[in-house]
Amino acid sequence: SRTRFQEAFTAINENFKQAFQTLFAGGSGEMRLTDESNASESGIDIIASPPGKKLQNVLLLSGGEKSMAAMALLMAIFKFQPSPFCVLDEVDAPLDEANIGRLTKLLKEMAVDTQFIIITHSKKTMEAAQSMYGVTMQEAGISKLVSVKMQAAEAAVA
Amino acid sequence: SRTRFQEAFTAINENFKQAFQTLFAGGSGEMRLTDESNASESGIDIIASPPGKKLQNVLLLSGGEKSMAAMALLMAIFKFQPSPFCVLDEVDAPLDEANIGRLTKLLKEMAVDTQFIIITHSKKTMEAAQSMYGVTMQEAGISKLVSVKMQAAEAAVA
Amino acid sequence: LKLKRVELQGFKSFCDRTELKFNGSGIAAVVGPNGCGKSNLSDAITWVLGEQSARSLRGARMEDVIFAGTRNRKAVGMAAVTMVLMDPGTPPLEQHPVPSAEPVVEVEGESNVTVLPAKASEVTITRRLFRSGESEYLIDGRQARLRDIQDIFMGSGLGPESYAIIEQGRIGQILSSKPYDRRAVIEEAA
Amino acid sequence: LKLKRVELQGFKSFCDRTELKFNGSGIAAVVGPNGCGKSNLSDAITWVLGEQSARSLRGARMEDVIFAGTRNRKAVGMAAVTMVLMDPGTPPLEQHPVPSAEPVVEVEGESNVTVLPAKASEVTITRRLFRSGESEYLIDGRQARLRDIQDIFMGSGLGPESYAIIEQGRIGQILSSKPYDRRAVIEEAA
Ligand SMILES: Nc1ncnc2c1ncn2[C@@H]1O[C@H](COP(=O)(O)OP(=O)(O)OP(=O)(O)O)[C@@H](O)[C@H]1O
Ligand SMILES: Nc1ncnc2c1ncn2[C@@H]1O[C@H](COP(=O)(O)OP(=O)(O)OP(=O)(O)O)[C@@H](O)[C@H]1O
Ligand SMILES: [Mg+2]
Numbered sequence: 001s002r003t004r005f006q007e008a009f010t011a012i013n014e015n016f017k018q019a020f021q022t023l024f025a026g027g028s029g030e031m032r033l034t035d036e037s038n039a040s041e042s043g044i045d046i047i048a049s050p051p052g053k054k055l056q057n058v059l060l061l062s063g064g065e066k067s068m069a070a071m072a073l074l075m076a077i078f079k080f081q082p083s084p085f086c087v088l089d090e091v092d093a094p095l096d097e098a099n100i101g102r103l104t105k106l107l108k109e110m111a112v113d114t115q116f117i118i119i120t121h122s123k124k125t126m127e128a129a130q131s132m133y134g135v136t137m138q139e140a141g142i143s144k145l146v147s148v149k150m151q152a153a154e155a156a157v158a
Numbered sequence: 159s160r161t162r163f164q165e166a167f168t169a170i171n172e173n174f175k176q177a178f179q180t181l182f183a184g185g186s187g188e189m190r191l192t193d194e195s196n197a198s199e200s201g202i203d204i205i206a207s208p209p210g211k212k213l214q215n216v217l218l219l220s221g222g223e224k225s226m227a228a229m230a231l232l233m234a235i236f237k238f239q240p241s242p243f244c245v246l247d248e249v250d251a252p253l254d255e256a257n258i259g260r261l262t263k264l265l266k267e268m269a270v271d272t273q274f275i276i277i278t279h280s281k282k283t284m285e286a287a288q289s290m291y292g293v294t295m296q297e298a299g300i301s302k303l304v305s306v307k308m309q310a311a312e313a314a315v316a
Numbered sequence: 317l318k319l320k321r322v323e324l325q326g327f328k329s330f331c332d333r334t335e336l337k338f339n340g341s342g343i344a345a346v347v348g349p350n351g352c353g354k355s356n357l358s359d360a361i362t363w364v365l366g367e368q369s370a371r372s373l374r375g376a377r378m379e380d381v382i383f384a385g386t387r388n389r390k391a392v393g394m395a396a397v398t399m400v401l402m403d404p405g406t407p408p409l410e411q412h413p414v415p416s417a418e419p420v421v422e423v424e425g426e427s428n429v430t431v432l433p434a435k436a437s438e439v440t441i442t443r444r445l446f447r448s449g450e451s452e453y454l455i456d457g458r459q460a461r462l463r464d465i466q467d468i469f470m471g472s473g474l475g476p477e478s479y480a481i482i483e484q485g486r487i488g489q490i491l492s493s494k495p496y497d498r499r500a501v502i503e504e505a506a
Numbered sequence: 507l508k509l510k511r512v513e514l515q516g517f518k519s520f521c522d523r524t525e526l527k528f529n530g531s532g533i534a535a536v537v538g539p540n541g542c543g544k545s546n547l548s549d550a551i552t553w554v555l556g557e558q559s560a561r562s563l564r565g566a567r568m569e570d571v572i573f574a575g576t577r578n579r580k581a582v583g584m585a586a587v588t589m590v591l592m593d594p595g596t597p598p599l600e601q602h603p604v605p606s607a608e609p610v611v612e613v614e615g616e617s618n619v620t621v622l623p624a625k626a627s628e629v630t631i632t633r634r635l636f637r638s639g640e641s642e643y644l645i646d647g648r649q650a651r652l653r654d655i656q657d658i659f660m661g662s663g664l665g666p667e668s669y670a671i672i673e674q675g676r677i678g679q680i681l682s683s684k685p686y687d688r689r690a691v692i693e694e695a696a
């Protein structure tokens with residue numbers, strides 16, 4: 001219904017503005033209805049400006065900046081509609097170390113009520129985890145799981 | 159013309175088989191015409207089996223395995239039709255350290271006749287480079303270039 | 317609801333029985349070399365929640381999720397994934413509304429009510445697929461329909477269009493370039 | 507042909523004149539934080555080779571490649587990128603077949619021929635775009651057409667469909683799932 005959409009849109013937008021500022025250490029990002037006068041059918045634009053940069057369509061950001069903006073929106077939706085768990089498969093692949101640091105800091109806050117499962121090749125991301133599973137294929141084509149002690153994180157990066 | 163295609167296909171296929179074995183430290187990969195009887199109009203299938211795994215369509219490989227297979231094909235085409243330079247923008251993003259090592263080893267061999275320009279966030283990839291340019295944005299929105307001494311590689315990973 | 321455990325057997329490259337335990341909160345990292353099976357774990361979670369599209373699981377047919385064998389091991393005939401969640405807020409006597417569930421036995425006349433089964437605040441969902449094409453869903457060990465599983469997750473953020481699982485390379489999709497796709501994302505959460 | 511130098515000015519986030527020197531072989535790494543302009547360098551190289559599609563350069567219109575200004579700096583009116591390549595195998599007297607090129611002056615009767623211009627084995631290509639929409643191509647400083655630039659690269663692996671530049675996130679494209687796309691890749695190289 002229209003009201004439910006409006007309420008969800010407003011709440012998620014507020015969350016998005018906050019999450020964006022957290023992940024970008026400043027700047028601003030928000031969603032806007034493409035057609036304010038017809039909210040019940042309008043599409044949604046997402047505009048963003050990383051700190052000091054011009055406001056523009058989120059699709060014009062760099063590879064890493066786009067991923068951070070996408071994570072901000074995902075966290076905004078989660079805050080509105082929590083899920084028991086969240087699986088993130090290599091979302092940190094395009095991120096530099098500073099951005100990985102800001103992302104994992106936000107994920108730790110969100111992880112108070114949610115089980116995050118993060119597939120990653122990055123040592124920096126592993127440092128933020130409380131538990132770690134290593135997947136190995138000693139026998140070709142056969143996957144096996146090992147529970148990894150956190151100090152073995154360094155060695156676990158294959 | 160048909161013969162030119164057949165010659166190119168055969169030569170590139172031989173290069174691809176070799177490059178695949180180099181990048182995967184074994185296994186096998188090759189291209190096959192979807193319709194052997196009609197080579198002048200046939201499409202091309204690419205099948206691959208990493209060491210010890212079953213032969214299957216290359217699109218069924220994992221994220222990192224697909225990138226390695228794609229690089230094998232790219233190098234195969236380059237060997238057949240050399241280019242003065244090659245720009246690779248973050249092709250190492252999904253790769254583990256062992257695969258980055260094998261990839262950069264092959265790139266060094268290919269770099270004898272070709273200038274490779276590799277955009278990367280990975281220290282391991284940087285170690286393979288002979289020269290390095292750092293891009294900075296001290297003034298928001300304004301990019302500046304700095305030539306980086308190779309020992310400063312560690313610090314350059316932002 | 318909190319995630320407690322995921323078990324898989326015969327699912328993609330996980331030929332043997334495999335178990336992952338979770339605290340229900342916090343960050344669990346999954347690491348390993350390229351091609352070792354990490355994304356397959358993500359696929360297993362997507363699948364047990366009721367994914368119907370083989371393509372979303374990187375296969376051509378749903379049968380492709382069953383362990384297909386290697387040079388040294390034969391293919392198997394069934395894939396099975398189980399997920400156990402805990403509802404910390406559920407009063408012990410309340411159970412999930414599964415039509416065919418075993419009734420709870422109450423001992424009348426006592427000052428305390430005996431509660432059966434023992435872990436009433438847990439819910440266990442299982443999905444199995446056989447090479448014959450036969451398929452099963454179980455809730456707390458009882459036969460159920462896909463529909464019953466989806467009902468459990470209604471409003472929990474794990475519905476069919478949920479963003480709880482971000483596949484490899486897919487994080488950009490949430491910023492889909494179509495304004496109306498984005499509207500659908502918000503409407504789904506609403 | 508070997509790559510020697512790339513210069514850019516007013517191109518995307520590179521407002522000021524920027525120069526990259528190359529050896530012509532080996533591996534040059536380009537590093538820096540997210541959003542600092544690395545992919546913009548790749549776009550500059552794609553653009554000077556004659557890219558006609560603004561979308562391939564991550565813009566909506568070709569005008570989007572001109573430095574658009576920041577809070578502290580005004581936008582500029584022109585984007586320019588220059589690429590210098592060297593042909594180590596070219597005999598000093600041979601020059602690129604540009605119709606309007608200045609003729610080489612030879613001094614007859616001498617046992618040695620004077621060669622002009624000095625670096626006859628280098629080729630310099632420049633592309634400029636003005637906000638008015640006007641656009642220029644230069645070869646060795648002389649006005650040329652896009653067609654002349656494409657001719658220089660014919661058969662050198664830098665043609666319009668070349669795979670010499672792999673954009674961010676695009677490496678998978680070379681394994682395009684369509685068998686006929688793959689055929690096109692091979693045909694292009696042939
Ligand atoms: N039905 C199946 N039976 C056996 N093996 C399978 C099956 N389906 C997929 N696999 C194998 O699983 C492997 C891919 O695993 P997965 O995609 O999980 O890797 P990954 O750890 O995510 O790697 P990356 O880090 O490169 O993303 C492939 O080797 C593939 O052959
Ligand atoms: N015409 C323009 N004028 C000014 N700035 C521009 C212009 N076009 C793009 N930019 C800016 O360039 C930046 C993007 O640069 P680029 O994509 O090269 O980053 P990157 O270094 O590749 O980052 P990543 O590591 O995340 O991929 C953005 O901040 C964008 O605003
Ligand atoms: Mg994966």
Ligand SMILES: [Mg+2]
Pocket residue numbers: 062063064544545546674
């Ligand atoms: Mg980039």
